[in-house]
Amino acid sequence: MKPKISIITVNYNNLEGLKKTVDSIKNQTYNEFEYLVIDGASTDGSAEFIENNKNNFDYYISEPDNGVYQAMNKGIKAANGEYLLFLNSGDHFFDNDVLKENIQFLGDDNITFFNLQVIENNKTFIKEYPDTLSFSYFMEDTLPHPATFIKREVFQKIGMYKEDFKIVSDWKFFLDAICKFNVSYKYVSKPLSTFYIGGMSSNPENRILKQSEKKEVLKDYTVYAQDLEDVIAYRKTLNNLRSSRTIKLLVKLGLLNKF
Template identity: 30%
Template structure:
């Protein structure tokens, strides 16, 4: 395995579709990074909301971009891999952004650590609402995250650096997955190998909440895909974390029509407080 250094090139991939309202913040967060040896690749799925004009305006700071219909986020990422020349690669959505100007530097510092033993380097992700308020942070040391990762997605993909040899060894993302293709790819490596956690910074990436978190049907689809990935890679039985995650989704689906949205949100946050977690549902209206 090669040793990282200040000369290590990082490829940053953004997949976007009809997200002109948030894409510029993402681009600015990349442009402001103190780590200079990087390239930016943007794959737009054929947006008609002003995204193309924004990409044209930023074209002198984007190494490669295109705007054409694709088959989903994993197809977009796979196309981007053909243009990525960095030794390490990270993936962002247009709603995401680097948390600070030194976020990449924090990750790269782990590449030169004498005890580095992984091809996946990750840090914390701050989950924020539309007002930019931090709802909670995701990310913990691999020794703590390993057991849960083998059952649910406990390692935030947005804060991950992937060594390019992973794609040479395993191939691209599996496009038969619609939501959990990133989990399936990471599990190919992490069913046996370790990941390396960067503990220092407050967060590496800010992730706007929405999508799967507020749509039970999509959340169930994600968990079903997670199980499909696990079975295909030798995990025969679901674990308790996966079962509890499914149970919580069905509870939400039952309570929402019974109690109404506002009461259900308050009740769900009461349950979070009982588990020692910060409120979430009442802060994402």
């Protein structure tokens, strides 16, 4: 019988982060899942740690790869679960009961996403997401990989992660899945996982590369992009009107309805 969930951890030279992630998964009170670790031939002791803890893994491999997205694709190919969750090294579950408490929400939807606890230096907050996803939403944000369950059949339908991208392949996948292929999704307003800011996409030095990759993706969405520019222009105009002192005074005097 295939497991309901496959949890995939991608790691490269992040031994301490890997230990944190493995402990979090090992301590879950719900354990009807398979666990896969994909390591990129780390040289910091990660490969030895994986070998010494192989009894905790249903599948593991340590070999050179061309980056995080090729490693994630390896995990997809090896996974057997109905739903896949990427909890990469350094990330961890929100608490030990989170799977047991939320397995009930995995049903017919192709993508099920939760809130994400974000930690940056000494700042901690819960990042929430909208009930309804749109093209305009993805122009400003994406879904949280560590808190998103994806049905394995979705990858079979629309393809896996684009391996020649370095930063935005996961964003492209979610954009294509929701806006091009119209896959079903569900939002659960509860925290599932914890993410520490500091990866490639959040590095200021990679900002130019990130924008370049996004620009390439958006070539397939020319019509959407034009419509979005119009929407943004109208939104700016509306916001300017709302902040106008004259408009505020007219609303206060009852000469204009609030908008």
